[in-house]
Amino acid sequence: GEIEWLEKQFASLEVKVKRLDELNRKAIKSLTVEEVKETMRLEGVRADAVETLGRNGVDGETLVDLNGSDLGEMRIGWIGRKQVQFVTERRREGRMNEELKGVEGWNVDQVEKWMKENGMEEESAKMRKEGVDGI
Numbered sequence: 200g201e202i203e204w205l206e207k208q209f210a211s212l213e214v215k216v217k218r219l220d221e222l223n224r225k226a227i228k229s230l231t232v233e234e235v236k237e238t239m240r241l242e243g244v245r246a247d248a249v250e251t252l253g254r255n256g257v258d259g260e261t262l263v264d265l266n267g268s269d270l271g272e273m274r275i276g277w278i279g280r281k282q283v284q285f286v287t288e289r290r291r292e293g294r295m296n297e298e299l300k301g302v303e304g305w306n307v308d309q310v311e312k313w314m315k316e317n318g319m320e321e322e323s324a325k326m327r328k329e330g331v332d333g334i
């Protein structure tokens with residue numbers, strides 16, 4: 200029933216976090232196109248943006264030099280651009296997933312605060328309205 204489903208979800212999440220940690224240990228410039236896609240997917244970047252990066256052959260070397268205009272020229276929408284830029288910048292700064300440890304215990308206020316601090320004002324209002332917390 201529901202308990203088995205939850206256990207399965209947590210096991211799946213644990214595998215994803217472990218793989219993301221492996222990818223985060225690699226230097227960003229050394230990521231292949233597939234690793235860039237996998238990193239972005241695991242970080243929660245919109246699927247259409249991830250596929251567009253792949254179609255355009257974006258590897259780690261290319262990724263670090265991309266800006267909003269480049270992403271716009273690839274026809275990646277505004278939210279996708281923000282997500283890609285955020286993940287890339289966090290990787291560049293070496294922050295990786297540290298700030299999100301314990302996110303599963305966050306309440307709605309903490310989620311909203313984090314989103315606003317990371318340039319997602321508009322999305323944070325939608326998340327609050329939907330009652331999205333860390334789980």
